[in-house]
Amino acid sequence: MRSYLKGILALVLLGAPLLTLHAQLVSEYLIKAFLRMDILTEQSQLVIASSLRDSTLLLPLDLGEGIRLTRANETRLTIETSEVGRSDLRLLQRKDGSYIVGLIEIIRGEGLTTDSRLSFYSTEGEKLSYPSISTPSRAEFLSGLDIPKTSAGYRFLELLTPLPLALSWHNEGTNLYAELLPPLRDEDETDKALESLLQMLPRFVSHWNSSTFTPFTLTKE
Numbered sequence: 001m002r003s004y005l006k007g008i009l010a011l012v013l014l015g016a017p018l019l020t021l022h023a024q025l026v027s028e029y030l031i032k033a034f035l036r037m038d039i040l041t042e043q044s045q046l047v048i049a050s051s052l053r054d055s056t057l058l059l060p061l062d063l064g065e066g067i068r069l070t071r072a073n074e075t076r077l078t079i080e081t082s083e084v085g086r087s088d089l090r091l092l093q094r095k096d097g098s099y100i101v102g103l104i105e106i107i108r109g110e111g112l113t114t115d116s117r118l119s120f121y122s123t124e125g126e127k128l129s130y131p132s133i134s135t136p137s138r139a140e141f142l143s144g145l146d147i148p149k150t151s152a153g154y155r156f157l158e159l160l161t162p163l164p165l166a167l168s169w170h171n172e173g174t175n176l177y178a179e180l181l182p183p184l185r186d187e188d189e190t191d192k193a194l195e196s197l198l199q200m201l202p203r204f205v206s207h208w209n210s211s212t213f214t215p216f217t218l219t220k221e
Contacts, residue, residue, distance in 0.1 A: 026052045027074050029123040030091045033101045034077060036125020039087050040067060048079070076169065084109030090169045095210040099123050102176075104167045114181040116167040131212035136178050136204045138163050140216075145200055152193035159183070159198075174208035178216055 035049050048069055051057050061069040071078035075091040088104040101121045108114045118135070120128040138160060147153045159182035166181045180201050188194055205219040 033123045033125045114164040133213040156197040176206040178204040
């Protein structure tokens, strides 16, 4: 079961790079929006923004106190904001050629229920009320699953309350993914019946169409 969860975490949490990497050129639209968001302290955000304009920047950039810049390219920034928190910014181009920024904030840690929040900003850093998108409900995640009335089945349902929702961006494109990362206890790790149920949990995807995100649909990606 641990290998199963590690596979999901590699896709969702993205972790720190195994090797030191050169950061790629980051769009000024993204840097400007980031500077005006309330993600870290003003000083930390200024340090990161200054570093992003340095062509010799190596990743990960460690600012201490659990804060690390782990990804930087033209359209995306990923920042570990604490030992359990991460902010993932994605530049999204609209049909008229302008841009907005999508921000995923996720909390994930041992003993914590995974929680994700999605918001959008202008390139001036102003929070937007659009585009709006509804994430999959508990019923949608459980739809079609045959959950047995056993200890594993009851534990499975218990792990999904509250819903441990994890949102993530596609590594390269603008697709948005939604899946569940339940907070397992040590004894859960050896429960094969529970592992089988967890492996049945679906993954959903939403596509950016240059004006809004499409409704979430099931995906095998």
